[in-house]
Amino acid sequence: MSAIFSIFAVLVLVLAAYLGVQVVKLHQFFGVYFPYAAIVLFLVGFVYRILKWAKAPVPFRIPTTCGQQKSHDWLPHAKLESPFTTMQVIGRMTLEILFFRSLFRNTRSSYREGDKRFVYGPTKWLWLAGLAFHYSFLVIFIRHFKFFAEPVPAFVKIAQDLDGFFQIGLPILYLTDVVILAAVTYLFLRRVFLPQVRYISLANDYFPLMLILAIAITGVWMRYFGKVDVVGVKTLATGLISLRPTIPPTIGALFYVHLFLVSVLFAYFPWSKLMHMGGVFLSPTRNLANNNRAVQHVNVWNYPVKTHSYAEYEEEFHGVMTKAGYPALDKEYPSEAEGDAAKPEGKEE
Amino acid sequence: MADKTPKADELAKDIHYDLPAAGWMDTKVDFEERKGNWCYSGIPRALEYVEFPNPRVWQPDQADWKLPSNWKEIILEGMSKRLDMYRTFRLFMDICVRCGACADKCHFFLGSGDPKNMPVLRGELLRSVYRKEHTLGGKVFGRLAGARELTEDVLREWFYYFYQCTECRRCSVFCPYGIDTAEITMMGRELMNLVGVNINWVMEPVSNCFRTGNHLGIQPHAFKDNIEFAADDLEEITGIRVDLSFNRKGAEVLFITPSADYFGDPHYYTFLGYLALFHEIGLDYTFSSYASEGGNFGLFTSHEMMKRLNAKMYDEAKRLKVKWILGGECGHMWRVVHQYMGTMNGPASFLEQPVSPITKTVFDNASSTKMVHIAEFTADLIKHDAIKLDPSRNDHWRVTYHDSCNPARAMGLLEEPRYILNKVCNNFFEMPENTIREQTFCCGSGAGLGTDENLEMRMRGGYPRANAVQYVQKQHDVNMLACMCAIDKATLLPLMHYWAPGVEVGGIHELVGNALVLRNEEKEREMDLRQEPLTGKEKADE
Numbered sequence: 001m002s003a004i005f006s007i008f009a010v011l012v013l014v015l016a017a018y019l020g021v022q023v024v025k026l027h028q029f030f031g032v033y034f035p036y037a038a039i040v041l042f043l044v045g046f047v048y049r050i051l052k053w054a055k056a057p058v059p060f061r062i063p064t065t066c067g068q069q070k071s072h073d074w075l076p077h078a079k080l081e082s083p084f085t086t087m088q089v090i091g092r093m094t095l096e097i098l099f100f101r102s103l104f105r106n107t108r109s110s111y112r113e114g115d116k117r118f119v120y121g122p123t124k125w126l127w128l129a130g131l132a133f134h135y136s137f138l139v140i141f142i143r144h145f146k147f148f149a150e151p152v153p154a155f156v157k158i159a160q161d162l163d164g165f166f167q168i169g170l171p172i173l174y175l176t177d178v179v180i181l182a183a184v185t186y187l188f189l190r191r192v193f194l195p196q197v198r199y200i201s202l203a204n205d206y207f208p209l210m211l212i213l214a215i216a217i218t219g220v221w222m223r224y225f226g227k228v229d230v231v232g233v234k235t236l237a238t239g240l241i242s243l244r245p246t247i248p249p250t251i252g253a254l255f256y257v258h259l260f261l262v263s264v265l266f267a268y269f270p271w272s273k274l275m276h277m278g279g280v281f282l283s284p285t286r287n288l289a290n291n292n293r294a295v296q297h298v299n300v301w302n303y304p305v306k307t308h309s310y311a312e313y314e315e316e317f318h319g320v321m322t323k324a325g326y327p328a329l330d331k332e333y334p335s336e337a338e339g340d341a342a343k344p345e346g347k348e349e
Numbered sequence: 350m351a352d353k354t355p356k357a358d359e360l361a362k363d364i365h366y367d368l369p370a371a372g373w374m375d376t377k378v379d380f381e382e383r384k385g386n387w388c389y390s391g392i393p394r395a396l397e398y399v400e401f402p403n404p405r406v407w408q409p410d411q412a413d414w415k416l417p418s419n420w421k422e423i424i425l426e427g428m429s430k431r432l433d434m435y436r437t438f439r440l441f442m443d444i445c446v447r448c449g450a451c452a453d454k455c456h457f458f459l460g461s462g463d464p465k466n467m468p469v470l471r472g473e474l475l476r477s478v479y480r481k482e483h484t485l486g487g488k489v490f491g492r493l494a495g496a497r498e499l500t501e502d503v504l505r506e507w508f509y510y511f512y513q514c515t516e517c518r519r520c521s522v523f524c525p526y527g528i529d530t531a532e533i534t535m536m537g538r539e540l541m542n543l544v545g546v547n548i549n550w551v552m553e554p555v556s557n558c559f560r561t562g563n564h565l566g567i568q569p570h571a572f573k574d575n576i577e578f579a580a581d582d583l584e585e586i587t588g589i590r591v592d593l594s595f596n597r598k599g600a601e602v603l604f605i606t607p608s609a610d611y612f613g614d615p616h617y618y619t620f621l622g623y624l625a626l627f628h629e630i631g632l633d634y635t636f637s638s639y640a641s642e643g644g645n646f647g648l649f650t651s652h653e654m655m656k657r658l659n660a661k662m663y664d665e666a667k668r669l670k671v672k673w674i675l676g677g678e679c680g681h682m683w684r685v686v687h688q689y690m691g692t693m694n695g696p697a698s699f700l701e702q703p704v705s706p707i708t709k710t711v712f713d714n715a716s717s718t719k720m721v722h723i724a725e726f727t728a729d730l731i732k733h734d735a736i737k738l739d740p741s742r743n744d745h746w747r748v749t750y751h752d753s754c755n756p757a758r759a760m761g762l763l764e765e766p767r768y769i770l771n772k773v774c775n776n777f778f779e780m781p782e783n784t785i786r787e788q789t790f791c792c793g794s795g796a797g798l799g800t801d802e803n804l805e806m807r808m809r810g811g812y813p814r815a816n817a818v819q820y821v822q823k824q825h826d827v828n829m830l831a832c833m834c835a836i837d838k839a840t841l842l843p844l845m846h847y848w849a850p851g852v853e854v855g856g857i858h859e860l861v862g863n864a865l866v867l868r869n870e871e872k873e874r875e876m877d878l879r880q881e882p883l884t885g886k887e888k889a890d891e
Contacts, residue, residue: 069761279444324570
């Protein structure tokens, strides 16, 4: 249901842009106004969301430790799984952000009914597809800088060259184009076909995948099949970035579909789960050192609470304490016949 | 045992992962039908004693929960407030991508097959309400965006599933964003407590502990009696009389351990181990009847209650003018001590840097909180040959080790217990690697769920752990499941009787106490701390 809705929503977006440009001739809207609005929404939204998180304090130091703590020198301390210093935390976060360390740990559990055993095997598919998707997205994003800058910066050229390393076909096939299509398709299909994942999936999960898939497909189509007017695109792109937008008449409607979908992605990004991109940096179970007992952590809203003081305790129990031969109490009490407090309330645990 | 509880072989055949046809927003909890899988409500007296809201007589399977008329506003307001107080809460509500990596990591999911025990869905129970109240998408698109209204049915679901999570954090090890379901469960429970929705197995220990200093409600005279009785037992076993002191000012060390250690079984044997060890090394320590509890069931209600109970440790250390605090074997106690105590009730500037008086080792990793874990302390003693051990005295045990959730995933206390075990016994076998260390499986009864009316769910949730024990029992004839947690000791025992009969449960310091050769021990030890004959010392049939 949510999957179908998402596919439908993306199709509507595609059609809207196509018809909008082809029939209604809204080139200015799809080529200039909407992209600008999307970027503003993205920037404002992204900053807003990050600030919203950052404003919430981290009252307690609660790292999830995934390895041996630092204690005795002669015990092997797992510096990256249970970091003690800031540098070690940076190490842990680097592994997490660049290599998806935690997801790499993933296992698949199953219950063998024959011998009644739980078995756990490593499963790397989600990790691999996730990593492949994110890195190909990043390279494609970088490659697109060529449209915005003249001369094309060196790092963009390097990205292009590496991406087209095998020099297959003409125009040269970019590996990332293949990888992103495969990875997004995998991520989408696992949501549809794995029963547990389907059960937890929302429209919020299918929609971004479909949107990105549509962006990739339109992009691939333009590069390898549709032969978009690259010079025209570059004129539009440099115009947009220098805030002097012009609409070259030679660009086909498909390009506007691509641009519109990208703009929707930007606009949608900060208000969705895609913000995990920013959130992963802030996660207190990962970005804090496991040095709780060595370094005082301060809670900014730590407020005094009502406790049961020793004095109150002694007041209640001094009778039985004196009888049981405890050392001198803090206060002196007049001796009294009735000293026993209420009956003990034992509970087995 | 609830009579409805299925037998182990029936339950073993009843592990299924079929999903209901209806989506998760359309299924409700039927408490009547699910008896054996939930806990009774907190009794009014317990709530009143700690001034918790809405004390009343009610039970979860009743139609009327007797909530205050504005219960919904109270919870939603509490939610808004906490979103601004805890970054984890806000972040974990926002960034889950529902990748599903956590789904089959939860022992309750593995043992029950209930999809709402997948950590991701447990989170969605709260997230759906968060979206409705706090996100644009949720407000506009509602259900389509995974948002829903907070209703009494939702609250019932919260109760069922947030008291079906042991806050063990195993899922958080695998989450690519480190989303910690324990944080979500803690928030869920905190919110429910605002309207008096809680369980007695948590609330009664909390109120007991507030009043008497320990969960079991043991008053000072009984506290002293119990411990003196333990000294008598130890004398019978070893022939050595140990000195004890209570509430003694000026001792070097205050020793705090879970109350079950001096009141429960098999904890008691570990307690005997402590007494023997402290005597042997001549530790200048004292017990306190006021701080007579290491554990902290406040952790299972709210951050505030946790702080209220925890305050006793530092207050008493200050009053008795000790130099530092030594803590016994416990799981959630160490979550609180390691991750919360210094922040909540510190800084402990009135204490001194903990140093082992015997080896002079400085415990750098505890220089701020000034509380040392007994496994760290004992491992150091053994490393420095400060005690003499005869591991053959544990030859009647074939031992495996269960990492307790909190020492493993909130401290990283993994090697110390293993180092000790390898020195005090000759037969130690690890369980399969996906079930130990940071991937350890919960006993299924943590976070206050270890009560008998919840037995079926405990046996289900504990099954992945027990299943790994069954494996080493078969492979290596293991007959002793060692652990370092009071809740484990209490609840792994019935779990073993259910799933792996023949396996006993004991603490690390029980095995230490067995192996420890006391300096003035005149006669050869005939029996272990359980007063069972040692291997080779069995009496011939009479």
